[in-house]
Amino acid sequence: MKPPIASPAAEQTRNALVTAALRLFGLQGFDGTSTREIAAAANANIGSIAYHFGGKDGLRMAAADHIVTTIQSIAAPAIGQIQEALETGMSPADAHRRLDVVVERMVGFIAARPEAGEIVLFVLRELSRPSAALDRIYAGVFEPVHRQLCLLWEQATGEPAESERTRLTVFTLIGQAVYFRIGREAVLRRMGWNEIGPGEAGKLVEVIKGNLDAIVAARRRDRP
Amino acid sequence: MKPPIASPAAEQTRNALVTAALRLFGLQGFDGTSTREIAAAANANIGSIAYHFGGKDGLRMAAADHIVTTIQSIAAPAIGQIQEALETGMSPADAHRRLDVVVERMVGFIAARPEAGEIVLFVLRELSRPSAALDRIYAGVFEPVHRQLCLLWEQATGEPAESERTRLTVFTLIGQAVYFRIGREAVLRRMGWNEIGPGEAGKLVEVIKGNLDAIVAARRRDRP
DNA sequence: GTCTATAGTCGGATAGAC
């Protein structure tokens, strides 16, 4: 637990530890990372981990919380805007356009942005080996974002937001983006790329947006 | 290295170790799994790991090789059949139908089959932290399968198999399936499912096949 | 081929000095 009154120096140590832990856990996994390594990367002392977080597990939870607040602060304006539009009503074309924008942002964030990469990798590791940290991330990020997208999908296609098909379809959209992070190594080799930078990310966005457009159009044809 | 002449008992120990290692590495990661644990799961002795594989790393390579031969034996007939059809020529509709079948198989394999789950998890861990083991898996499984799919895609849509867009599109297809393994925990929670069994897998197949149909149709419209 | 014993390393946690 965080002490009630924290000096600026203490807060700085805390932040450095959380940041380093997030990066190293994401890159090497929880088991693959030692507290000594984290302390060294944060220019902090090993003992400070126990002091600030009670131990390695506490540091994992703190990293998860950090992710939740980070993403929420990034996504809050976008979600608010969508929420507002949902309440005042929007046309299917408008919803479709907003979906395009979301895909663009999501692909850029997940597949290409290096700072975001740490977060994505951390979350993926939590997904593959769920711990208490995942519960917070799921409740704070995953579920609300997925729900928003389902609502947008309903506006764009007319399919009920909470229908099984809609929820699964939204997962397939997310999956297309996520794969370019997960399978990055295979993608790089097969494409002959050295990295997924802005240029490559643009190509991914184009393809995934093309897929989205095709799927939305087909679904809309199903419900005239 | 495998000794030149192996008794049946030795071979059995070897196999038990590789099988156990594959499962545990996939579930817990390489660092998260101890050789003691593997030996116990295989009903073998700790020393036998050093004897048969030289050490923990050798066991990882052996597990990778096991995956390659397993998948190749499963996929060989399907690939041969496609290869044959490619040589004698096939209609776009025929190619599209074959793509549907591939998606069905792939989703069933990746997302639902429990025995396959071990393999998928192992591969995903290798992708996120590439080692020499990944090289074999990539060359033996990944690259050839992806290449086949690109050829099928060309037959179905008319887009060149090795164009950037085709290769990326095939990755988005794979990504849709893979995500249901990676993000399984999030999917289960959001869908209110307890597992991804045959029933759930059927729903995934339906959605992903629907997506595939929509994308293929759109691409074909682009090249009349 | 299989197993036991052991050497050597590294990890997380803690107590106590400052």
Added chain:
DNA sequence: GTCTATCCGACTATAGAC
């Protein structure tokens, strides 16, 4: 609050008995 020293447990690898 920060840092050092240290304990104790767990791990891999190896040597040698059988």
